[in-house]
Amino acid sequence: MKFLIAFFITILGTFEVFAENQEIESFSKAKKVLDKQVHNNHRSTLYCGAEFNSHKKVTTLKGFTTTKYLKRAQKIEWEHVVPAENFGRTFSEWRDGHSQCVSSRGKSFKGRRCAEKVSTEYRFMQADMFNLYPAIGAVNALRSNYNFTILPSAQSDFGSCAMKIDNRKAEPPELARGAITRTYLYMESAYKRYNMSASQRKLMKAWDKMYPVNNWECDRAKKISSLQKSENNVVKSRCEASGLL
Template identity: 65%
Template sequence: MKKLSLAPILLLLLLIPAICFAGTLNSKQGNKWNQSFNKAKRTLERQVYFDHQETIYCGAEYTGNKRVIHPQGFSTSKYSKRANRIEWEHVVPAENFGRTFTEWRDGDSKCVDKRGKPFKGRKCAEKVNTEYRYMQSDMYNLYPAIGAVNAMRQNYNFTMLPDEESDFGSCSMKIENRKAEPPVNSRGRIARTYKYMEWAYPGYKMSKAQRKLMDAWDKMYPTSKWECVRAKRIQDIQGNMNPFVVCE
């Protein structure tokens, strides 16, 4: 009877760890479920926030038709019409990660309007780049916010503004010199969202100062019960996890 050579078996055993490691590197970390921003918003409304209709910054409740129930003492000096409805806010602003794409910065040969005029920016990135569409539609980065707050926050980075007063009355969201300081009750969620986006999409990087702040907020403000429920629902739908939302 001919003896079997052990060499191929030993070689396979040596290769298994490398194969598994490569699989880990190639496994999807970000959103690969949906490329439509509108679909992401509808899904959040119907399957994630259906029993927790509350905005991230001001803790304002809202109705099924997206009308805001303003907290007592809430006020705004701008965007008064948008103050009456909720909008879906990119906590990591679309412009901040969008500028990592050449289509956003420089345009693309496919980005030409009906008059033959080239365009760039968000519309071009959305039209041409699949990865951008996945990032824009990632539900972990989308939160309901009062429209006026969303409008005034724009694409500003978060920081601490201790000497500033709230721009929204009883809602302690502060905005000054193209910077924003969010209320205490939203800081943990914001931090774990920023850290997730950098982890899930290697093309996006926080500045050292922003990462330091997010690391601090992550430690200072623990994960809440609702944050855990939200993350689990998104994971079940979108198919990927936010490893920074640690739940018991």
């Protein structure tokens, strides 16, 4: 009898689906998996809807302009929608460093480099594919780690791409807001150490209602879930309610 109970517990454990990433620990690997197995049939950037190829080269987007990071405007980069710093600073290794974070010259270091070196938990969060989307490199660079909001200015910083950045805040185009908000809500629900501000959460909940899921967002989440062996319950619940799953 004990053997049977143990057997069934083992079987159930085999099929357990986690809320957070516990499968892919490498940020580099996560980017490769996204490129080859998730976005291989949907090569379009999050903010600008620009097409890109398997070599990360961006097809020139009509009307797109930028005055900075001109070389990075030619390729895509994998953007942390919830910036790595926003959850990284909850780790002591990021804030204060660690005894293992010493360079070959004996100099101590901290920040992202230290958290990545020392903390397995941080590496899993950093590599969570639900939080990674392709973005034109220049847009990724200029968005930096800024939180999202609605800005008073009506002028885009990138010409035909309606992404606005001002005073260390960013306003994304409407086409990106649904995916962005459900990424923020997912990260907060999956990782207890990460919490949004009250104002950011209020905005994300409003956008969640205003910009519902579409087929691609549901398909993407399903692909990532099978590869990462974890569930984005926020997207999944919206997709089921909309009849898209």
